[in-house]
Amino acid sequence: MPTTEQQDRGFNILTQAQLYCKKFRHQFFMPEHILYAITDDDNFTDALFSYTDDEILVQITKGVN
Numbered sequence: 001m002p003t004t005e006q007q008d009r010g011f012n013i014l015t016q017a018q019l020y021c022k023k024f025r026h027q028f029f030m031p032e033h034i035l036y037a038i039t040d041d042d043n044f045t046d047a048l049f050s051y052t053d054d055e056i057l058v059q060i061t062k063g064v065n
Contacts, residue, residue, distance in 0.1 A: 013037045 016037035021029050038044050 009041070009043070013041060016040060 017033040020033045
């Protein structure tokens with residue numbers, strides 16, 4: 001069963017996703033909005049960066065494939 005902290009985190013992510021939807025003036029709430037919101041979450045980005053090589057991150061941020 002999820003803890004209150006997990007429920008709060010999920011609620012905050014969905015709230016942020018809804019704000020992205022309004023910011024971009026989209027009519028529908030889509031998975032892309034949730035992805036934007038998840039990337040703002042510190043726990044998610046810490047986990048993502050812990051599994052990614054630093055050189056790959058530099059290439060991605062510079063747009064090099």
